[in-house]
Amino acid sequence: MTRLFGKHGWVIGLAALLALLFLFTRLIQPGFGASGLDSLARATLPFAFATAAMAVVVIAGGIDLSVASMMAVAGVTAAVLMDGAGTGFSVFAVVLVLGLGLVMGAINGALIVVTKVPDIVVTLAMLFVWEGTALLILNAPGGAAAPWLRNIVVGSVIFPWLPKAFVVLLICLAVVWVPLRRSKLGLSIYAIGSNELAAYRSGVAIGRTRIAAYALCGLFAAMGGLALTSATGIGEPIPGPYLMASVAAVVLGGVVLGGGRGALLGPIVAVFILRLVRMDLTLLSVDPNITTIVEGSIMVAVVMLGGILAARARS
């Protein structure tokens, strides 16, 4: 029990914080129930996918500044393909967009491996490239989302308090992450993030693993783009605020910048915490701008605390 707590202490703490926040929400808004959970889950969906995308590359010891731009490319591609298309073709479009995400991510990874330019610089440059690509595909917000894609995230399933969007999120992440975590590739991703030289000497193909990690990041970003399109019903070529938010959630979720530590669960809990805080502040009818300040302060306070704790542990 203590070992479990020691290993997952951060995530358990986050979950407790989330539970407290739910209680608090219930206190300030006694009517908070199924519909509140539903709107929370739907608002969190794109953020959660962006966070998952960022988490994978950070675990692998990198960072991807182009997450939000890749989401925009995936979102507009989906919206353009689905505009006026039938159900059959729209399913094909979803598969195509997911494939596109993999390819975009793999391009990012391959460029980092081939050019040997630092990952921050490469993904910074690719941020412009993907942003431009999204603008070329769709110059102004437009297109449409297939009706089934919109229905898939609205409402609840099995229990009235279990939002569909939340289930969709869990399934999408689990389908990719759970088998990966158990596989050789998953282990390699943790290995190169933890210590690249040691991983290399243990026979891990560094380059290929890094490309795979970035491809996964692209895949999650494509899911985020699809979630965005299904939420708004149109494609939006200008990237949203997902870069900052995903980095914040990843750090809050206990994934160490520099790599090798953490998992997907922590960042996902963290992203719900951040969204719930925002929702609570809205319920309290606090100025939305103050909400931004609070969010930023939480993020900074958490990383400062984490930094001090880490320094204590070292000394």
Added chain:
Amino acid sequence: MSATENIPRLTRMGRFLRDYPIIPLIILLICLIATLEFLRPGIVNERWIGNTIKFAIPLAMLAACQTLTMLTGGIDLSASVAATISAFVMATQVPIVGAPLAICIGLVPAILIGLVNGFGVAACRVHPLIMTLGTGLIATGCLQVYQRFVIASGSVVPEGLAWLGTGRTWGMPNALLVFVPFAVLIIWAQRRTGFGRLLYALGSNETAARISGVRSWQVYLALYALSGLIAGVAGLIYVGLIKAPSLSLVNPLLLPSVAAAVIGGTSIFGGRGGYAGTIVGALILTVLGTLLTLMQIPEGARRIFFGLIILAVTTVYIKLTDQS
């Protein structure tokens, strides 16, 4: 002597470029200008050069924040917000307290942001990327709240700043009056002062620097406060150029400022680079922007080119100087 003759020519060129990293950049800049002149004969004249320099100056100043922080292995992503805040606060305070005092008030929040960054990086050992991202977020929120209180008073850009930002004397922009001493000071400080050498030392090997007796927290605090101040001044000059203070005034310059420092040969991992390269990098980006606008290609393709060129230049640079 015989040893040097055996070294392949490419390696020797690489070494030469590593010793004088600014030369290939200047060649690239000249090539870009030549392309521009080739596409539109007659465009490169005194007026155009003045304009290019005018727009490159705020970018180069913002890139100074990135260069200095990158020397220690950091980055300052709150620089654009700090610049925007000082420009906006200054412009809205002018009708209330007058221009000179407003300029001083405007620089206060920028320095404050820098001090908070420095505190987080130095005392709490937070990664600079995260720390400056967070303070940038907080500061943006604060600016939006502040805007509510001053919305009635309106905003004025003082004539002095407008003169500095847009005016020109003998064809050259007046902003050079600030920028030239600033650039000389930075280049002198990074090479010849103890503070500058400490930046390189911390960036090359922090543990070694610490063991040698460097009080790293003092250096970080001073560095990020300085970065905030530089960003504030850059914001003031930029608002003099644009003449319309807004809540996202300098934000579009943030990523180009990082790009300018990187193209200029400053290593993002610290310990290598300098401000002279960054200035050329900022000029390259400005000329590139003009070139892409002139070619009348759609906005999307322009951004793609911009990204790819940043990537290409850094790749070639790293290959030639063998930084990896």
